[in-house]
Amino acid sequence: MATAGSATAAATAAEKEDTRSDDSESRSVIVEYIEKCNNTEETPSLRDFIFTCMDDIVKLTDLRKNVYRFWATKFGKVLRDLNVEGKAEEEIDWSFVKELIKQKKTQDATKTASNNIKTSSASKSTTKSAKLMTAGVLNEIKNSYEDVLKSKKVWKLESGRVVEEVMMNLALKLKYEHPIHSMIINPDDLVYADVFDESELDEIRNFKSIDFDQPLPEDLQVYLHSFIGKWIKDKVFDPLDEADMYWARQTIDEAVNLYNYKFFEDDYIEDDVEYCIWPFISKCFGPTPIRARSGKRKSQASSARHNQKRSLSAHEPTSRHTVGMQPDMKCLYLNYEIGFSEVGLKDDGASGTKELYECGMKAPKMMKDFFSAIINEQPSVIRSTKIAAFIISGLHMSALIMDSPEESVCRITQSERATFPCDADVCVRQLIPIIELVYRVRLYLMETVNAIKNDNQVLSLESSSSTTTSNHYSSSSSTTTTTDSTKKQKRQ
Structure with missing residues (x-):
C-alpha cells in the first residue's frame, strides 16, 4: 500500500525528471539557434533568439517559473559553455512573452478533436501568427528577393546597404512567418534592431515619410x-x-x-x-x-492571392476555392x-x-x-x-x-x-x-x-501565362516568385 511519503517522493522524482527534460529541450533550442548564427556569421543575441524561436519558448516554458530567469540565464550559460560571444544582457518585453505562453496553455487545455470548430478571434490570431516556414517556401521567398535585386529597383541607403538584401538575409533565418516574408518592412519592428543601425532605421522611416500631420482644411x-x-x-x-x-x-x-x-x-x-x-x-x-x-x-x-495557383487538373480533383x-x-x-x-x-x-x-x-x-x-x-x-x-x-x-x-x-x-x-x-x-x-x-x-x-x-492585354505575378508577395499559405518590378518591365 502506497504511503503519503512515497507518493510525495514519486511526485518529486517525476517533477525533477520533467525539469531535466525541459532543461535538455530548452538547451537544444538555444544551441540550434547559436549554430545557425555561427553558420551565417551573425552575432547571437537574446532579443533575436526570443523573436526567432518564440514558438519553442512558448512550448517549453513553465509559468510557475521565473520566465526571465529561466531563458536569459540559460541563454548566457549556453554562450559560455560553447565559448561563443553574444548579447545576453538585453531588455526584453517579458510580459509579452508571458502573454503568449498563457494563450498557448489555454489553447492546449481547450483543444478538441475537431480542428474546424471556430474559436475566439484571439485564439485564431495566435495560431495563425505561428505559421512554420518550410524549406520550399523559403526558397520561393529567396527567389522573389533575388528577382528584385537583379532588377536594380532597390532601396539603397546612405550607408551603401540595400534594404532588400538585408531583409532577404533576415527573412531566410526566421523560422516562423513574418511580414518580411511578404517584402513588408515596419522600421519600428524590433526584429530589425539587430540588422539595421538606428540611423538606417531613421532613414527608412523618414524617406517620404508618413507623418499623419497633413494640414486640414x-x-x-x-x-x-x-x-x-x-x-x-x-x-x-x-x-x-x-x-x-x-x-x-x-x-x-x-x-x-x-x-x-x-x-x-x-x-x-x-x-x-x-x-x-x-x-x-x-x-x-x-x-x-x-x-x-x-x-x-x-x-x-x-x-485572388489565396487562389492564384488554382487551376483545372487532369490527374486529381480541382482544389477548393479559398x-x-x-x-x-x-x-x-x-x-x-x-x-x-x-x-x-x-x-x-x-x-x-x-x-x-x-x-x-x-x-x-x-x-x-x-x-x-x-x-x-x-x-x-x-x-x-x-x-x-x-x-x-x-x-x-x-x-x-x-x-x-x-x-x-x-x-x-x-x-x-x-x-x-x-x-x-x-x-x-x-x-x-x-x-x-x-x-x-x-x-x-x-x-x-x-x-x-x-x-x-x-x-496592353497579355496572355494570362505571361502576366501571373506575386507583386513581391510570398507567404507560407500561397507563394509565387515574380515581382512587382518584373511585372512593370513586362508592361513597358
Missing part, C-alpha cells in the same frame, strides 16, 4: 478647435455643401449622446464597437468617391480595395496577442494584397499608392498606412494609439485628435484615388 480646423472648453456648438451645416463640417459636428453629437444615453454603463458587443463607438470612421468617406462598406465583406484581392480575408469594413474606389478596418471588442493593450497579430501580421498582409492588386493593373501609380487600415480594440484605435517609396518593398507606418473618450469631462479634448487622424487617413487614401484617376498609361 482651415474651416474644419477652426471649427473643431472652437469646441475646446465648450460642450457643443449650436450651428447647423448642410450635409452636401459643407460635408466635412457636417461630419465633424455629427461625430461630436453622437459621442455626446453615448454619455446622455449611459451607453458605457452597460455591456456591449463587438458590433456596438463598430456601429456605436466608431461609426464616424466609415462616415468620413461619405463625401468622397471612396465607398466605405461594413459587414464582413470578403476581400477580392485577398481571395475565401479571402474578411475585414469588418472595407474602403473601395471603383473596383479597387484601398482600405479596411479590423474591429475587436476586447482591449488587452498594444502588446495584447490579438492586436499584435492584427497590426503585425494580418493587416500588413491584407494591405499588401490590396496594394499588389492596384499595381498589377496600374504599375505607374506605385509611388503614389497608399493603403490604409484602422485597427480597433474596444476604445482604442491605431491607423496603419502602407506605401512603397522606392517602388520595391512596402513600408508600414503606424500612428499613435488613440483612445476614445468614455467620460464626458474629456470628450472634446480626446475626440478632436481622433477626428483629425481619421480625416488625415482619408487624405492619404485620396492620394491613391487621384493617382488612379489621373493615370494616363495605356496597358
Whole structure:
C-alpha cells in the first residue's frame, strides 16, 4: 500500500525528471539557434533568439517559473559553455512573452478533436501568427528577393546597404512567418534592431515619410478647435455643401449622446464597437468617391492571392476555392480595395496577442494584397499608392498606412494609439485628435484615388501565362516568385 511519503517522493522524482527534460529541450533550442548564427556569421543575441524561436519558448516554458530567469540565464550559460560571444544582457518585453505562453496553455487545455470548430478571434490570431516556414517556401521567398535585386529597383541607403538584401538575409533565418516574408518592412519592428543601425532605421522611416500631420482644411480646423472648453456648438451645416463640417459636428453629437444615453454603463458587443463607438470612421468617406462598406465583406484581392495557383487538373480533383480575408469594413474606389478596418471588442493593450497579430501580421498582409492588386493593373501609380487600415480594440484605435517609396518593398507606418473618450469631462479634448487622424487617413487614401484617376498609361492585354505575378508577395499559405518590378518591365 502506497504511503503519503512515497507518493510525495514519486511526485518529486517525476517533477525533477520533467525539469531535466525541459532543461535538455530548452538547451537544444538555444544551441540550434547559436549554430545557425555561427553558420551565417551573425552575432547571437537574446532579443533575436526570443523573436526567432518564440514558438519553442512558448512550448517549453513553465509559468510557475521565473520566465526571465529561466531563458536569459540559460541563454548566457549556453554562450559560455560553447565559448561563443553574444548579447545576453538585453531588455526584453517579458510580459509579452508571458502573454503568449498563457494563450498557448489555454489553447492546449481547450483543444478538441475537431480542428474546424471556430474559436475566439484571439485564439485564431495566435495560431495563425505561428505559421512554420518550410524549406520550399523559403526558397520561393529567396527567389522573389533575388528577382528584385537583379532588377536594380532597390532601396539603397546612405550607408551603401540595400534594404532588400538585408531583409532577404533576415527573412531566410526566421523560422516562423513574418511580414518580411511578404517584402513588408515596419522600421519600428524590433526584429530589425539587430540588422539595421538606428540611423538606417531613421532613414527608412523618414524617406517620404508618413507623418499623419497633413494640414486640414482651415474651416474644419477652426471649427473643431472652437469646441475646446465648450460642450457643443449650436450651428447647423448642410450635409452636401459643407460635408466635412457636417461630419465633424455629427461625430461630436453622437459621442455626446453615448454619455446622455449611459451607453458605457452597460455591456456591449463587438458590433456596438463598430456601429456605436466608431461609426464616424466609415462616415468620413461619405463625401468622397471612396465607398466605405461594413459587414464582413470578403476581400477580392485577398481571395485572388489565396487562389492564384488554382487551376483545372487532369490527374486529381480541382482544389477548393479559398475565401479571402474578411475585414469588418472595407474602403473601395471603383473596383479597387484601398482600405479596411479590423474591429475587436476586447482591449488587452498594444502588446495584447490579438492586436499584435492584427497590426503585425494580418493587416500588413491584407494591405499588401490590396496594394499588389492596384499595381498589377496600374504599375505607374506605385509611388503614389497608399493603403490604409484602422485597427480597433474596444476604445482604442491605431491607423496603419502602407506605401512603397522606392517602388520595391512596402513600408508600414503606424500612428499613435488613440483612445476614445468614455467620460464626458474629456470628450472634446480626446475626440478632436481622433477626428483629425481619421480625416488625415482619408487624405492619404485620396492620394491613391487621384493617382488612379489621373493615370494616363495605356496597358496592353497579355496572355494570362505571361502576366501571373506575386507583386513581391510570398507567404507560407500561397507563394509565387515574380515581382512587382518584373511585372512593370513586362508592361513597358
